[in-house]
Amino acid sequence: MDRPVHITHVPRRFVIHEWGGTETFVSEVSIRLKQRGLVPSIHTTKALDPTKDGSYRGIPIRRYSYSYPYLGLTESDRQQLDRKAGNLFSWSLLLALLRLKPVDLFHLHTGKRLGGIVRFCALRKRIPYVVSLHGGYLAVPTAERETWTDPTRHAVEWGKMLGMLVGSRRVLDDASAIICVGKDEYDAIRTRYPDKKVVHLPNGVDLERFGQGQGDSFRGLYGIPLDRFLYVTVGRIDVQKNQLAVIEHLPTLLEKVPQAHVLLVGPVTNSGYRDKIVALAEKLGVSDRVTMLHGFAYDDTALVDAYHAADCFVLPSLHEPFGMVVLEAWASRLPVVAAKVGGLQALIDDHVDGLFIEPGVSADDPGGLATAMVALAQDSSLCARLANAGYRKAQQRYSWDHITDELIDIYRGAYAHTVH
Structure with missing residues (x-):
């Protein structure tokens, strides 16, 4: 056997009703791994989903109890940690992975204590594990990193011994391969770990699924007039996603695009930030031009x-x-305006398949968000050119079948070097 067959994915959470990028990656590649004769499964915690056993599109899911090893956390703190970056621990998951048979390779999708659990179990079972860095590890702005620990700021941590037990600080050191979704993360990890197998493997997209939709019916359902020029942003309602900037620029935008309307779609991971968005829209008198929907299942x-x-x-x-x-x-053939940050800088070619904006600049700045949004509303040929170029790039480089084939090669290499 030249490749592992039984693949166990371990994300921190796997939640249908608050879907994120990790869930998309795990589910899409698992479906295609199964089509190629492998046997994938998902083992995760009950964070945001108390269901123990289940499945998603034919992929079995097992969920385990967990806790946050802190004194003084409120229920609100725990929920916020569940939604984003919570450093949890699960004895039941640890025991289950130690007993799990058959398993040829662990694919870890998180770090910290849960990552340490997978490391601990893999070393004792003498099988390889690979790690995917989805949300950033080294290439994360300091301000954003600080928000991850906000819920624990006034709590007392007692779990450091648990991390030491499972070797949580050696998760990347002992992995057979480190998979980076973003190019900036890939560059940073390669510099930190020059002797490790580090791979840049981006996310993919289902072109067939996103190729056709009922846009007019959607507008009718949510009361958005058909004559509005609709800007949509999809993502968690969170400081990182910076939806507040769209609301701040909306009055300037409406001066030049009177039919402008903004649609914000995404689960709320920061309720205080959601409240700021609502309050600012009311203060600026643009509430009737903003529709906020708290996300849909993938x-x-x-x-x-x-x-x-x-x-x-x-x-x-x-x-x-x-x-x-x-x-x-892009798969939906939309023109894209995006901030020139992080992995977006490697994904988008400015003025070819998208328009870059500099985050944090004023509405009147030539590089600002409002300027780019106005440009697209006033130039249909520009919209079409960017949208068509984006679709071609998605089609040529980012199909899930291509991503899965590359992933199997990574698995094969990890398996060969670790087991044989």
């Missing part, structure tokens, strides 16, 4: 319809490891 056709209801896609993030939603916008 397999809900409404997500595709939301893209097809729009005229333009906007991603003003302060940091973005990759930008899977850009691929979805």
Whole structure:
């Protein structure tokens, strides 16, 4: 056998109703691994989903109890940690992975204590594990990194011994391969770990699924007039995604594009930030030009319809490891406006398949968000050119079949060097 057959994915969470990029990657590659004769499964925690056993599109899922080893956390703190970057621990997952048979390779999709659990189990079972860095590890702005620990700021941590037990600080050191979704992360990891197998493997997109949608019906369902020029942004309602910037620029935008309307789609991972968005829209008198929908399940056709209801896609993030939603916008044949940050800089070619904006500049700045949004509303030929170029790039470079084949090669190499 020249490749591992039984692949166990271990993400920190796998939640249908609050879907994110990790869930998309795990599910899409698992479906295609199964089609290629492998046997994938998902083992995760009950974070945001108390269901123990289940499946998603034919892929079995096992969920385990967990805890946050801190004193003084409120229920609100725990929920916020569940949604983003919570450093949890699960004894039941550790025991289950130690007993799990058959398994040839672990594919880890997180780090910290949970990553340490997978490392601990892999070393004792003498099988390889690979790590995917989805949300950034080294290439993360300091301001964003600090938000990850906000819920624990006033709590007392007692879990450091647990991390030492499972070797949580050696998760990357002992991995057979480190897979980076974003190019900036890949460059940083290669510099930090020059002797490790480090691979840049981006996310993909289902071109067939996002190719057709019911945009007019979506507008009718949510009360968005057909004559509005609709800008959509898809992503968690969170400081990192910077949706507030779109609202700040909306009055300037409306002066030049009177039919402008903004659609924000995504689960709320920061309720305080959501409240700021609502309050600012009311203060600026633009609430009637903003529609906020708290996300759809990934397999809900409404997500595709939301893209097809729009005229333009906007991603003003302060940091973005990759930008899977850009691929979805391209697959939906939308022109893209995006911040020149993180992995987006390697994904998008400025003025070829998207328009870059500098995050944090004023509405009147030539490199600002409003300027780019106005340009697309006033130039249909520019919209078409960017959208068509984006679709071609998605088609040529980012199919899930291509991504899965590359992933199998990574598995094969890890398996050969570790087991044989």
